[in-house]
Amino acid sequence: xxxxxxxxxxxxxxxxxxxxxxxxxxxxxxxxxxxxxxxxxxxxxxxxxxxxxxxxxxxxxxxxxxxxxxxxxxxxxxxxxxxxxxxxxxxxxxxxxxxxxxxxxxxxxxxxxxxxxxxxxxxxxxxxxxxxxxxxxxxxxxxxxxxxxxxxxxxxxx
Amino acid sequence: xxxxxxxxxxxxxxxxxxxxxxxxxxxxxxxxxxxxxxxxxxxxxxxxxxxxxxxxxxxxxxxxxxxxxxxxxxxxxxxxxxxxxxxxxxxxxxxxxxxxxxxxxxxxxxxxxxxxxxxxxxxxxxxxxxxxxxxxxxxxxxxxxxxxxxxxxxxxxx
DNA sequence: GTTACTGCAAACGATTTGCAAGTGG
DNA sequence: CCACTTGCAAATCGTTTGCAGTAAC
Numbered sequence: 001x002x003x004x005x006x007x008x009x010x011x012x013x014x015x016x017x018x019x020x021x022x023x024x025x026x027x028x029x030x031x032x033x034x035x036x037x038x039x040x041x042x043x044x045x046x047x048x049x050x051x052x053x054x055x056x057x058x059x060x061x062x063x064x065x066x067x068x069x070x071x072x073x074x075x076x077x078x079x080x081x082x083x084x085x086x087x088x089x090x091x092x093x094x095x096x097x098x099x100x101x102x103x104x105x106x107x108x109x110x111x112x113x114x115x116x117x118x119x120x121x122x123x124x125x126x127x128x129x130x131x132x133x134x135x136x137x138x139x140x141x142x143x144x145x146x147x148x149x150x151x152x153x154x155x156x157x158x
Numbered sequence: 159x160x161x162x163x164x165x166x167x168x169x170x171x172x173x174x175x176x177x178x179x180x181x182x183x184x185x186x187x188x189x190x191x192x193x194x195x196x197x198x199x200x201x202x203x204x205x206x207x208x209x210x211x212x213x214x215x216x217x218x219x220x221x222x223x224x225x226x227x228x229x230x231x232x233x234x235x236x237x238x239x240x241x242x243x244x245x246x247x248x249x250x251x252x253x254x255x256x257x258x259x260x261x262x263x264x265x266x267x268x269x270x271x272x273x274x275x276x277x278x279x280x281x282x283x284x285x286x287x288x289x290x291x292x293x294x295x296x297x298x299x300x301x302x303x304x305x306x307x308x309x310x311x312x313x314x315x316x
Numbered sequence: 317g318t319t320a321c322t323g324c325a326a327a328c329g330a331t332t333t334g335c336a337a338g339t340g341g
Numbered sequence: 342c343c344a345c346t347t348g349c350a351a352a353t354c355g356t357t358t359g360c361a362g363t364a365a366c
Contacts, residue, residue, distance in 0.1 A: 063333085115283060140294075143288055183366075329357095
């Protein structure tokens with residue numbers, strides 16, 4: 001199933017189409033970054049990509065990563081997330097479209113969660129004078145670990 | 159109706175309760191900022207508050223505004239939004255809870271949109287091992303103005 | 317009086333930019 | 342070859358921090 005979402009060939013094709021359309025060039029840097037984004041199979045950030053590429057003995061500058069992410073966002077292939085003010089993350093749109101995000105505001109943990117009924121409710125919701133392209137649903141609250149921790153703390157205080 | 163959402167007294171009371179609970183002090187600066195946030199009746203950002211307060215001949219430093227927003231977020235009274243990478247905005251949670259946000263990715267325009275059925279669907283959606291406190295639903299796409307502009311452009315190109 | 321709050325200016329860190337060198341078509 | 346892409350280092354800009362003075366309680 002996840003093999004289906006992260007289909008490298010389709011993703012590469014889509015990006016190639018975008019480059020052609022905009023008269024931009026293919027390059028080893030762009031191709032390599034895209035492969036790694038696909039390999040990560042989840043949220044990624046600039047630093048993570050940089051480290052990962054370095055580990056694979058492929059050196060790129062931060063500027064090139066920012067440039068590539070910008071292209072992917074312009075191509076409508078990547079979504080930007082900022083679950084907490086401290087960290088900007090990105091995700092392939094083909095993956096992001098399949099789930100909502102559940103964020104613990106106490107520890108910052110993010111998990112993905114699916115619900116077809118809710119998803120189709122949002123997708124089929126029509127807005128006047130607006131073409132719906134994609135959406136993000138973030139649910140904020142407290143995860144069980146933090147709740148447990150908070151209960152402990154309360155007991156200790158009394 | 160909006161008078162109901164932006165009830166200054168209730169908002170002030172909630173913030174006073176928070177200050178007491180955390181053993182923090184009331185101050186003219188905090189009180190004034192809160193009043194203006196309430197008056198704005200919509201999204202606000204740091205710069206907007208600064209200018210607005212200056213216009214009302216009330217001088218505050220950026221640091222104090224950031225500090226106040228931090229307190230309000232910690233109190234769970236304010237939500238942070240970043241509809242576009244260029245601008246961070248905030249909104250009173252009591253207002254944000256009443257609508258979803260519809261964002262044009264081409265011109266950056268944000269409008270609010272209500273749908274009770276969708277809202278209750280999200281609110282009543284239970285997640286295992288997680289206490290739902292609030293949520294944000296952003297719908298991204300193209301507004302009618304941008305669509306019109308894009309159609310024009312296409313005609314000119316051919 | 318003690319402790320918290322505020323303003324100011326300096327520091328910080330993520331992102332962007334300008335430019336020279338490298339590479340794709 | 343020419344234009345696009347890249348790396349590097351410097352610039353930028355929103356946000357945070359340290360500290361000295363001020364205000365709550």
